[in-house]
Amino acid sequence: QVQLKESGPGLVQPSETLSLTCTVSGFSLTSYSVSWVRQPSGKGPEWMGRMWYDGDTAYNSALKSRLSISRDTSKNQVFLKMNSLQTDDTGTYYCTRERYSGGLDWGQGTLVTVSS
Amino acid sequence: NTVMTQSPTSMFISVGDRVTMNCKASQNVGTNVDWYQQKTGQSPKLLIYGASNRYTGVPDRFTGSGSGTDFTLTISNMQAEDLAVYYCLQYNYNPWTFGGGTKLELK
Secondary structure (H helix, E strand, O other): OOEEEEEOOOEEOOOOOEEEEEEEEOOOOOOOOEEEEEEOOOOOOEEEEEEOOOOOEEEOOOOOOOEEEEEEHHHOEEEEEEOOOOHHHOEEEEEEEEOOOOOEEEOOOEEEEEOO | OOOEEEEOOEEEEOOOOOEEEEEEEOOOOOOOEEEEEEOOOOOOEEEEEOOOEEOOOOOOOEEEEEEOOEEEEEEOOOOHHHOOEEEEEEOOOOOOEEOOOEEEEEO
């Protein structure tokens, strides 16, 4: 059974760095790509970036200067780091698995609030 | 970036209604469009991939259609459990982009 679970701090100070972990089970990170998607409350989701199955990365150009995605395949984990957080970075952050035939499987999400 | 414009933004419907919602891409995305359903407090769930392919376990009252720039999600016989926000996603161009959503509410 495919599972993805996000974890990280619920509260981040403005200008600080956000660090999130996505722990996966039921599939291999060397066979499937994993994307991070975020969603401000009451708004549509935003694709942030991807860890390809082969270890390469791709980023949304709007976030590229602040965002880094990495992984530890031995621990079945994908990591997101984003610096210089502001209040409009508040929202729910999801990790997703990209299915071969199309579509995304989603984790439960983790709420991140940027506030002092 | 490819802008995905969903319409309407909200709909007031009754159980049993036929519901049609639209998603328009700012450029040709082929059939590289998914539809997701998001209920309050939950993560989005895949309904349709590749514009018209129903995901495993999705009731056949959900139908996706379209190609190029215009896409449609139809619910043929609205059920109470279908109350949710529906999002389209294009994955033809980077960055992938979502629409702003269509919210279904009861009359």
